[in-house]
Amino acid sequence: MQALQPQQIGALSDAAVGSLSIAQLQALTADQLANLDAGQIASITPYRLASLSTAAFATLHGDQLECLTVSQVLSLSTAQLAALSVSAMPGLNPAALHALSAAQFSVLRPEDRIAVKPHASPVFHAIQYLFGHQTREKLENFRGIGGAQSY
Numbered sequence: 001m002q003a004l005q006p007q008q009i010g011a012l013s014d015a016a017v018g019s020l021s022i023a024q025l026q027a028l029t030a031d032q033l034a035n036l037d038a039g040q041i042a043s044i045t046p047y048r049l050a051s052l053s054t055a056a057f058a059t060l061h062g063d064q065l066e067c068l069t070v071s072q073v074l075s076l077s078t079a080q081l082a083a084l085s086v087s088a089m090p091g092l093n094p095a096a097l098h099a100l101s102a103a104q105f106s107v108l109r110p111e112d113r114i115a116v117k118p119h120a121s122p123v124f125h126a127i128q129y130l131f132g133h134q135t136r137e138k139l140e141n142f143r144g145i146g147g148a149q150s151y
Helices: 014-018 022-027 030-034 038-042 062-066 070-074 078-087 094-107 121-130 136-140
Strands: none
Touching: 014 038, 038 062, 078 094, 094 121, 121 136
């Protein structure tokens, strides 16, 4: 495949994007990645998606991230997951939930620490409760005085 202009990448079919080789994916510029739509991102196999550099992965945004499958998220490195949490969006989206859940249940080690934005903290604290690191009382009074995340 010859080099594409940023606006041309958006014209490719989902199948065409899904069939890009790892080398072709890695050669995409930040502008080209930004022009991929949700369907195109969803068509990339987890193995190929995981081949993107952390810097390239951090350029993905909004709708692109919301379409990530659990398999795609589970294929990512800790650094890519961190880039996802930074680039995702101010609020919480399904991709952030998948990333946080995938990270907690299959990637992170007990000694690892992560920063969680307030929008994602209810999920984080629920996971901590499942691991036995959070009390039910603090979850039930989550935003109240003495709760897991009181204001």
